[in-house]
Amino acid sequence: MAKPSFDRADASALLDSRGYRGALIRGQNPALLFEKGVRERITESYYWKEQCFGLNAATLCDRAAELKFIGGTTGINGKPTPFLCLAFKMLQLVPDRKIVLEFLNFGEDEDEGEDEDVGQNGEVKKGEGKQKEGEGDDAENKQDLNAAGKLGTFKYLRCLAAFYIRLAWEPVDIYTTLEPLLTDYRKIKRRLKDTFTLTHIDQFVDDLLSKERICATSLWKLPSRANLEDLDMLEPRESPLGDEVDLLEEEGDR
Helix, strand or coil: CCCCCCCCCCCHHHHCCCCCCCCCECCECHHHHCCHHHHHHHHHCHHHHHHCCCCCHHHHHHHHCCCCCEECEECCCCEECHHHHHHHHHHHHCCCHHHHHHHHHCCCHHHCCCCCEECCCCCEECCCCCCCCCCCHHHHHHCCCCCCCCCCCCHHHHHHHHHHHHHHCCHHHHHHHHHHHHHCCCEEEEECCCCEEEEEHHHHHHHHHHCCEECCEECCCCCCHHHHHHCCCCCCCCCCCHHHHHHHHHHHHC
16 A cells, blocks of 8 residues: 655655655756755755745745745855745645746736726726737747736745746746746845845846856756757747837938
8 A cells, every 4th residue: 555645844755866756857856956965955944844844836825925035045054045945845846837837927916907997988908918818828838928027926936936947947948938037127135145135037037047056056058049049949039129229220320
């Protein structure tokens, strides 16, 4: 008779590579995406044992909405931040794709009606940033509908989802999902070893796409966008400033 599965505060089932039977990411145990020293610090931390015990995708969203900053490890002893602990928890859960996208764009209920305008005939007009009825999941995956910050109220929940996407998803999905976030210019706090600093969501996303290490985590080698375009796996990226550049060129010609 099989033993019942249950969540353990020390995550021993996740860290035991010999008997791990959960979901895989690129053919390996998701825990291996974090370095061994970082994994041990996370599972030994007070925040992990108290705040991350028994979380599922829904309750993790609530916990992530309470985050006040992003970061990796802090202090001389390398204490993991809550942001890093929740990222490791997401690797343990391996949530469904639609759930991760919901994390990316999650907003408060009261924001749902902000982009609605009532016409003269009483018709309700939706904002431009919302998905039209009948559109499939492909359109949702290609662009972040709330990248400009109209929704996605919880900035650090969005950063957590972006960090997980960079760790767990495939290259094409990473580019198509994270690049629209480069238009989100909201300020966020980042925890360094011994101090705090201010940055922006677009800068954090750019670091995810271009750097090899961030938040005390070594990121797997991401193929360059140019290579994926040459293989016809990605369309050439259009800059949001493209129209403005064309106007400046026309004025220059005149």
